[in-house]
Amino acid sequence: MSFLQPLISGILTGGVYALAGIGMSLVFGVMNISNFAHGDLMMLGMYLAFFSFTLLHIDPYISLVLIIPIAFMFGYMMEKVFINRVIHHPHQNQILLTVGLGLIMSNTALLAFTSDPKILTTTYSSSAFNLFGDISVSVPLLLSFLITCLITVILYLFLSKTATGMALRATSQNREAAQLMGINVAKMSAIAFGIGTALAATAGALIAPTYYIHPLAGHSFLLKAFTICVLGGLGSVVGAGVGGIIIGVVEAMSSTYLSSDWKDVIVFVIFLAVLLFRPQGLFGKKGGQ
């Protein structure tokens, strides 16, 4: 098999991972909170895509138009009701609160949707085309990747050009100073968590057509999202984007050349190696830890 095959499918999958990683990194940067419910928010996105396909007969990619605002509102409310109250608490309490919220989401999903995995089959789910003769490119993965790129560009423009985006970045750089400049940091936190949730749900919806949809699916994505954030440097949005692609490629490469059983182990070993040799991540500032 050609070396390019795993590289290309890795980049395509990695794009979706990057989206989840960017969401987590944004929340971490603005709020300094490790969101352990991130994977479960992705799982909710998968179910939203599944039900808008089966019940409303909307294509999963088009349903993003619905999913993004719903998820944003959900995250915004979640921050206002829960997260906001522990923002000055020790890290451990913040982590446990999000762990608790994640458990509530995944187990409510388990009760509501049962533990049978669901499969979202669209007409193009298994279609692929050939590139350079022998490299097959999956259509749903390519579509997901293109949508990911589009959303990342929109997010980038939002963060760099709009007043709210600049206020978000200011809060991320220095919360106290931002507050002194008259930025409503409490509102920025809610907006950041809303965007983080929307990105997680989008990643979930994008991955839904090529993945088993299961109430506990969030678990493995959570750890991947963390690896991506640490690899890119906690809080760095650009880093998370690059980190996502790297993890996608590493996974595809280790599935091809090693075995798919070990691909997650390799991902976590990379995570530990980054902590050992470059704890600030590839794009983080030195001393940032």
Next chain:
Amino acid sequence: MKQIAFIAVLAAIAIALPLVIGESPYFIGILISLLMMAALSSAWNILGGYAGQYSFGHAAYFGAGAYTTLILLTLYNLNPLLCMAMGIVVASIIALITGSIVFRLRGHYFGLASIAVAEVVRLSVLNFEFTGGAQGILLSDVVLWDLDLNSKIPFYYGMLLVLAVTLAITAYLRKSKTGYYLQAIREDQDAASSLGINISFYKNKALLISAALTSVLGSLYGLYIRFIDTSAVLDLRLSIEIILTAIIGGVGTLWGPVVGALLLVPLAEVLRSNVLGDILIKAGLVSETSGVGMFLKDNLAHAHVLVYGIITVLCILYLPKGVLGLFRRKK
């Protein structure tokens, strides 16, 4: 004096309990789970409560104990106590690797890296062949002295002993030099460092003690249940349950984890055995054949993790110092 009398009464009750409730395997089973969770959470508390290093991967040490013991027993049929000692060695190696990678960093990193290490252990056990992979390990027979290991009683006293040892170590540590250093690190790492405390040495020491005790409990559990797989002894859920128990009782207190286990284990049992659903049906509030009744019967048993989630959220928001913190504030 008062404290010694209190502990003596508690110990007497704990030792006499199996004689009072007799041979009911069901209740002894619940008591064993209770003692085990109390001991696991107390062992975690040495690192999490006193040193302030929240490990989200303690299942790795529990699993290391359980797997090492059962693998050595099935392959070489060694003395179970020797297998247990080997379990401690394996758990300590994992702990030292984790510690050397992570304790140079602070904040979020220890929690994240402890999960990563635990996942590497879990997935490796799942993928290797000598560990039984996804099928786990089934142990046919264990012999230790003249003990009747088919009965649950020896394991009750075994768990009780480990709990007592863990509590004794905790009680000793918190009044010792190491204990004061750990608490100084928890309160302000920079200040502790500037006073000349070797931060990473003491963090590693706390982690090693905690991991060793956790691994002994894993070995005992393996010998008791005689069947282990990764979802029973290496799952992230177990790590979270251990932390939860400590949080609900009171982190960084001697008795907090015990109180947490006293509250959570019976609750889990009530939910798991569907007592609540049965009561609602028997009271005539819900008909057994109605849709609601069927739903309760089918699903309430699975809902205990959901209840754990709700308790965690409420506890962090309203009771961050745990049940024991509630009493302390009133004083």
